[in-house]
Amino acid sequence: MATCAFRDTRPTTARSTIWQVHGDDARAMTLRLLEACEAIRLVPPGGSVALKPNLVLADVAEHGAVTHPGVVSGCIEYFRAHDVRDISVIESSWIGDNTMRALRRAGYEDLCRHHNVPFFDLKRDVTRSVGTAIGPMDICERALDAGLLVDLPVLKGHCQTRMTCALKNLKGCIPDSEKRRFHALGLTKPIAALGAALKPGLVVVDSICGDLCFEEGGTPVQTNMMFACEDVVEADAYGRSLMGLRVGDVPYIELAERYGAGRARWCKKDVVRLNEAVDCGGYVGPGATVARLTRRVHEDRACSACYAALVRALYATGRGTTQDIFIGQGWQGASPDGLGIGRCCKGASSCVPGCPPTAEAIANVLE
Template identity: 40%
Template sequence: MEKNEICVIYGKDYKEMTKKILRTSELAELIPSKDTLVGIKPNLVSPSEASYGATTHPEIVAGILEYLQENGFQRMVILEGSWVGDRTSDALEICGYRSLCERYGVEFWDTQKDGSYQEECRGMKLNLCDSVRKIEFLVNVPVWKGHCQTKITCALKNLKGLIPNSEKRRFHSMGLHAPIAHLNCGIHQDFIVVDHICGDLDFEDGGNPVVCDRILTARDPVLCDAYVCEKMHYRLEEVPYVGLAQDLGVGSADLSKLVLHSCQEVEEELPYARKIVELRDAVEEVESCSACYGYLIPALDRLREEGKFSMLREKICIGQGYRGKTGELGIGNCTRKFRHSLEGCPPTENQIYDFLKEFLER
């Protein structure tokens, strides 16, 4: 498989689909030797089943493991760290990865419990988890989905699970896009298997899955994400970290050179509508963490469905940029000095919903 290629397969048997597309992509030929330590990095952002639209289907990772073992590779690990506010250990259980690791005899490295080191990433110093230095060939297994702050998340952003929680918070204070691009200079992903089974096109934490039943493979994370942008009807400039990563030499966003291998001649178009686009005008966000913002938007959507969203007259403030400041209505510990503020780091979707509903009905 060449770096300007993307392969796609459709179906319902996700494990066998994965094995088939890996054979087509000739993954085994890309790994230096049978003794290479292969790291498999899924998206386990939170403890929710893959059908919810946020996390990587364990059947896909099972297909990767079976394919590698059948081709004589025995040194594999799965590594990941959930977002700030959730424990990876909970996601490991609920998402089915504990039993997966036991079935295939592979270790799971929880990067939330990892040490860290500083790496120079093309002009930006970032803290990476120690596990990164141990991996010799990284297989990234992101979920194709929307994101309430960066609009899309796929190959490039999925590497955030390989940095400490403290660095995840710092990424948000830096505006996300630049550090995500530079992160991909410090961590090289060798191969990408995209879970496009039922990702949520609005929220990175799921809840509104869109069934597509597709798996893709790629070698260039920039090309992969540029393709995702196009299919989700975003211009490249609307997702700045993709272009920034290209400028830093991570890969190419030039879709005119893309060679797409598909099992079907016609691909279904994804919907244009985005809940985040419709609801974000009610929010004043400054350096907010993904979990906090990611729980706010679904709570607002619930209020809209109940006809209460139109009652909102105050902007909802959220994010680290409000620490120590005062205001009227805020979400999270960073707005604790506001007149009306909901504590939590992060507060849950239900807590935000109840808080805002009470605020609107007072």
């Protein structure tokens, strides 16, 4: 008999099937998932489809940070074949990177040209203030107004939230000013509230080679797997278990359920395997490496790009524990005794300037 990953004792919304496929051909795997879940029934009559991949920074999918372009190709081909006319790709990279640079580096520029599908940089989009569980939030209109918003995250580690998948990928649907505010608010509540505000109708997760530890890639783990689910919270709950993390390790998942974004539970019987695993490495928990590196890091509301740059620098130099390091908006105006990272920590004894500073700049100072 199937056992639940999370004991279900409360009334919930209907279960969502998790469709899972193994392989290394992102396009073919995506087509198979969309056909299995009959994704076309989720598009309102005459409605548009907005595809939201993860192009957090300028890199190629093989490094573990960005969504494989084959996933987007598969989506476009599927919805085109079902007579959807209005298909677009939308995204904004993290603070400190240029979305169009990320678009080109990941191969999306050629892809969009080949399929004659527009790409919209959401850093330039019009925003609307939306009431959420934590108050008004500015959200990009192209995400809000899509007939079907398809969330296409990479399942990977994250040096602050431990993992990132469907809920956190939606952070690319807000302007940079909101991204900064998310970090000032501590990420958990705003990520959960944004999930409830946007509630994508379909999630297709690229877990072919997501990064073990870092949002920005560099230590990819080949797992050759993808899955799709109509519930953004359930997708994250399942992804969390694949990463070897437990309930409570990623608090925004349960909070998103409380805010009405979906259900934070899944059962084995919810998972439909479309084929058997081939050549897949196992998942390894993402926490240990980062925990060791950041033992003397005092983080208070740091932006992702800033914190990731620091972790990358610590990783690259192997200098995880030699001095106290301060980072984040919470240190503004303070004079801590140690190395400050970025503009927010310019009051520290010494400081790496920038907003955010590069990993290279930090590594140079560490060395």
